[in-house]
Amino acid sequence: MSSTAQLLDGKALANGLQTELMQQVQVLQVHMGRPPGLAVLMVGDNPASAAYVRNKERACANVGIASFGQHFPATATQAELEQAIATLNRDDRVDGILVQLPLPDHLDAVALLNQIEPSKDADGLHPVNLGRLVRGEPGLRSCTPAGVMRLLEAYKVNLKGQQAVVIGRSILVGKPQALMLLEADATVTIAHSRTPDLGAIARTADVLVVAVGRPALITAEMVKPGAIVVDVGMNRVTDATGKARLVGDVDFASVQPIAKMITPVPGGIGPMTVAMLLQNTVLSYRER
Incomplete structure (x- = not known):
């Protein structure tokens, strides 16, 4: 495949969301x-x-x-x-x-x-808010997975009936992410560090969300051609010259030519997490 994946630009979307929130706050503040x-x-x-x-x-x-x-x-x-x-x-x-x-x-x-x-649970991690997510009730949502969903929605990714694979099972990302994808009518598989043949599971994914915290865990042969790849990992690595940089859990260089869409690291999910935190705060403010 000579084409290269479209970048899911979380930074640009987060900036737009911040502008919207700023306008909402200006209006609400007059009343509050x-x-x-x-x-x-x-x-x-x-x-x-x-x-x-x-x-x-x-x-x-x-x-x-x-x-x-x-x-x-x-x-x-x-x-x-x-x-x-x-x-x-x-x-x-x-x-x-x-x-x-x-x-x-x-x-x-x-x-x-x-x-x-x-x-007041701005991170959406209190058992009451996680319970509301399980039940599909409105409430404050965990920021990182909510940011992933918002980014996919902005790029018009239709999740209905899609095979989604979430790699990682933390309460911060993996578990709530799987629930949100289910809520969007995807068929969801959760894999993790103990999953045998991770590549075989990852290759079934139309939408692959990786949140493990291990640099370059996902390589080209683990990705189905034309998949949408969301990299939640944020790993600080130091190169031979001692210079540090941030990389994700996906080997971006090898996966980008195969995927249909991919998030960069940095500039993908990180800014979206912060935007959702601000959105949760404004939501709580509005409810008051």
Whole structure:
């Protein structure tokens, strides 16, 4: 095949969504008498997390969302963080609360996520919101898989009756992604690190979503010609000269000539995740 896959440009779509949200906020703020508020809680000094938090706060500023972020030292205790969440749950200026993962090992992330008021769960990871997704009820949706769905919709990808394969089963991406694809009438297979002959399963996919966190896991021979490939992976790799760059879970160079559409890394799903976070915050604000 001499043709090359169309790029699914998450960055351009996310910029457009931010503009729409900014216009909504300007109108709503007149009635509400305050801007929407998002609180991102970060613990420790993970450089990748710090970069993500800066991105989120910059995006908030663009849209007109007030940031109530808090940065805790790596030694912060479970009780301190639970106290911070309880205070934010009661704070009427705050519509969304998010705990930046990963957390230091001594903290219980699940217990903290469960403390967040479900209507303020900007990441869509509270059991109540995941339960609504399972039941197909409206609610706050997990940002990364929701961003994938929004991107596919923007490029008019019809999922009805398509074979979708999700590689990865995390509660952050894999499981909610599979549920959202089912909701869109795709036939869904979930594969993961323990799946024998991953290539054979991946090759059945009309739509392949990869969220494992392993560079170049998916190579050309694992992709059906004409498939739509969504790469959720974000891996920092260092080349021979010591220069670091971001790559996905898909070997982009070998897969691009075979696929019909493919997301770049960076510039694909990353910006969409942030856009969905902002959308969830504005949705909570609107509900109030």
